[in-house]
Amino acid sequence: MDELRYTAPARRWREALPLGNGFMGLMVFGGRRTEKLCFNEGTLWSGYPKNYDNPKSRAALERVRELVFAGKNSEADALCTKEMAGDYSEAFMPLGNVYLRFFGTSPRAYRRRLSLESGVCTVETAALRRTAFCSNPDRVAVYHIESEKPFSVSVRADSQLHFACAASGGALELTGSAPDYAAPNYLRMKRDPIRYDENKGMAFCLRAEVETDGRVISGDGLLKVRKATRVTLRFAAATGFRGFSEMPDTSSENAAAVCRRRLREAAALDYERLLARHTADFSALYGAARVSLNGESPLATDKLLKAVQKGRGGAEFTALCELFNNFGKYLTISASREGGQAMNLQGIWNDSVRPPWSSNYTVNINTEMNYWGASRAGLAPCVEPLLQLVYETMQNGKRTAEINYGCRGFACNHNVDLWRKTPPVQRDPSYMFAPLCGVWLANEVYAHYKNGALRAPGQESRVREIVREAAQFASDYLVLHDGYYVVCPSTSPENVFRTDGKTCRLDYASAFDMGLVRQAFRNFRELFGTEDSPLLREICEKEPKLYPFSAGKNGICEWHADFETPEPGHRHFSPLYGFYPGSVIGYRRDEAVRKLVERLFSYRLQNSGQHIGWSAAWAVCLAGRLRDGKTAEAVMGGLLRHAVFRNLFCVHPPFLFQIDGNLGFVAGVHELLLTEEDGVLTLLPGLPEAFSASGRAENLLVNGVRVSFAWENGLVTEVSADGPVRVAAHALSDTVRLGETVTREPS
Known part of the structure; x- marks a missing residue:
């Protein structure tokens, strides 16, 4: 089963078919007499580099630890919320929409298909055959229309962002700028959640050029093609993004120049050659590995x-x-392709200026899960953007580790964006406070490396640095308590517990955090175990004294003790991290702990209500x-x-x-x-x-x-x-x- 097939057009965005080349995303609606194409570009985000590191956090950390160890968990929560927060991430933006209207055609005998093997979308009626794809080799999107009988088509574009659109000489050019700030969709704000008042948001350009055997009329932001049997639209997109630590270009001139250059290079290839280069590239990756369940319908x-x-x-x-x-x-x-951005919460597709959870990198599960199966499924080349994301995040995370927590290595909390934000967000510590998310990212990078990915020149040295810096932070952040090294304060992503009649978020030695530390130490020893170093000696001294996984009435303890659980079917399986995706708890090697994993897993499923895809x-x-x-x-x-x-x-x-x-x-x-x-x-x-x-x-x-x-x-x-x-x-x-x-x- 390698094809999506439909007998009707998409009525809304979430029914459209996705195309992408790792840099540009495209959603194809496939209307009968019209077409809507929704474009994204992987670097088009709101905002610009900002520093949300919080010097007060370091001073508050010791007091929070004292409160947690004294059993005053709710007081620790309040102090953490007040003194250890940062600010929210920026948001992934929609680029623009292109609208086509067909004249002189029949909508009968409709079919809409997406070939998973070739990355090609086709829409067919009795009169027209339309073919769309996003080419990685040529960095353009192509929308090709052909018919045995002459037809006409009009093309226009708009954007939800600040934009201007002009048409001339057989080309349509959409330019504009992203907001200076886009608040998360879950915040209710008195002031405008989408702001352009600083004029610091990055510029963007989406350009389309037409090749046809018909007559082209340009003007008033509209392209019209008359009496054609063949129309090829080529699209290129670019932004003012200069790097995660650099202020973006706010003028669209450079982005437009990039688009024109790419389209000029693509114009040297006819439609058939562009299609052939795209399908060869795409199908090589798709066919590198395969699972057949002999399922047909x-x-x-x-x-x-x-x-x-x-x-x-x-x-x-x-x-x-x-x-x-x-x-x-x-x-x-x-x-996700080499040189592009890592997949965010919606991959590379988004139709909202305030998308769910900002369509950011949520690194307390979601970003890591995006790549869990990639290398084993034969998609090792697609993991490179994850390495780049983590490597860049590490640069800012070193500063956060020092300023917020007084530690070496690198720290990263649960929300990252294009600008590689690493401090916490605001409000509830159950999600806000998660400084070991950088360790999780590093553990995922190493898992892919160990599996055989990330072995290209230059990648291995980055993997080693990431693993080393994560292990350093994990070691520095540990504290000795009652004879054990523990993470404190410690959370279990987005979950809470009850003690002394109060609902609390901060504890010490959660199974999640201790699993992360164990995995980081194990990874470090595997990579650097033959090299004598102060960090290796630290790890060898601390590892045997790490707080152990323990048994509760429902299986493995989520917290340091078996607290009451207000949400028994909680969507996160974070206490089981050490078993999967981690490997510090083995099925055969650690039978007793594995049985605790089985019990908590069963308990969560039995009490689960909502059907959440990632969970x-x-x-x-x-x-x-x-x-x-x-x-x-x-x-x-x-x-x-x-x-x-x-x-x-x-x-x-x-x-x-x-x-x-x-x-x-x-x-x-x-x-x-x-x-x-x-x-x-x-x-x-x-x-x-x-x-x-x-x-x-x-x-x-x-x-x-x-x-x-x-x-x-x-x-x-x-x-x-x-x-x-x-x-x-x-x-x-x-x-x-x-x-x-x-x-x-x-x-």
Whole structure:
């Protein structure tokens, strides 16, 4: 299943089909007599570099620790809110909209399709065939229209931002500027939440040029093409972004010059050549690895989704799972390419000046989840923007670590933006205060490196620096309390607890924070264990004295003690970080703690109410590592039935798009098929019944080795690899064919 198919146009943005080249995003509505194209550019954000580091935070830190250790948690919360906050992140902006209107055509026999394999969208009627794609090799978007009979089309553009639009000489140029500030969508403000009063927002340009066999008329911000059988629109976009630490260019002249240059270079290639270069580039990434669940369905995508949402299982459910997994891969290729920005909460697509949670980098789960499955799914080249994001965030985070917390290394709280903001936001400490999010980012970078990604020249040195600086902060931030090194103050993302009749946020030694520290120390030892250094000696001294994971009545303790939980079905599985995505708790290696993980996981699911895409995706990943295919299948069913829009974008309640659920699902499918612990691979550890009949995985990247295997009736029939691998006997058939580099290990 490699294609989205529809028999009607999109009625709204969340039904349109996404295209992207890692720099520019495009949503295609595919109307019958009209077309709407919504453009984004990865560097078009509100604001400019600002310093929200808070010197008062460092002074307050010791007092907050004293209050927490004294059991005065609510007083610690209040002091943290008052003295340790920063300010909110900036927001990812929409670029502009282009509108086409067709004349002299028939809207009958409508079809709208998106090829996931080639990254090409087609819209067909009885009269017109329209083809759209975003080319990474040529950094342009293309919208091509052809017909056997002459037709006419008009083209205009606008933006939700401050803009001007002009048309001349067969070109349409939209220029403007982003706001100086865009407040988060969840803030209610007396003054205007979108402000342009400083004139410091970056400039932007979106330019379209037309090539046609018809007659072109330009003027009054409008392009008209008359009596054509072939029209090719090429689009380029650019902004005044100069770097995360530099003030942006506020004049659109340079952005417009960049657009003209790119379009001039693209004009040297005809439409067919542009299409061929794009499809070769896109399909090479898409086909680098593959998971086939042998799911097929003749139904259009929206009808397939509706069938599953009505409870249909069997072939339809399997087909939708395969399609949804492939769509997640497609989104990664479209939104995350070398040299571009990392995927934010909505990837590279956004239609609002106040998007949900500013469409920023929310790094207490969402940004990390965006990339969990990328390297294993054969998309290692798409991980480079994550490395760049973390490396740049580290630069500002060193200052935050020193000023806010008096530590070496780098700190980062839960919201990052284009300007690499690292201090906290404001208000509730359950989300505001999370200084170890930088450690989480570093741990994710190392996980991809260990898996075989981020090995290009120059990347390894950055990985090493990131891992070292994160471990340094983790070590410095620890304090000795009752014989153990603990994180204090410590939170569990966006969750609370009750003690002494009060609802509290700050504790010490949460399972989440201690899992992050353990993982950071382990990563450091793996990278630097042969080098004698003061930091290595620190870590070796502190690691055995880290506060241990402990048992509560519902499983692993989320906090240092087994406090009352007001929200038993909380959406974040943060206490289980050490098990997944971390690896400091092993399925076989740490059986006692793993059983605590299982209990809390089950407790959370039993009490969960809302169907949140990213939370369900994390649950699928955990179920895979826990080898629980039955739970995984139930959670996947809930996600697909309740948390997916018609265009397969994932839903965050009430009706908001967040891409992390799409991408976390990819990681979940791959974890159900293959899990790794201490160098030993287990195949089909959590295979759902819906996937058991037969299937094949090709070239999954694990520890630098590409592994392929096939199965029938729930048993592996063949395994091969392009390097040495050890495979547990679990689920291997009696007649399994093992490649020369594959060694069987006991289960």
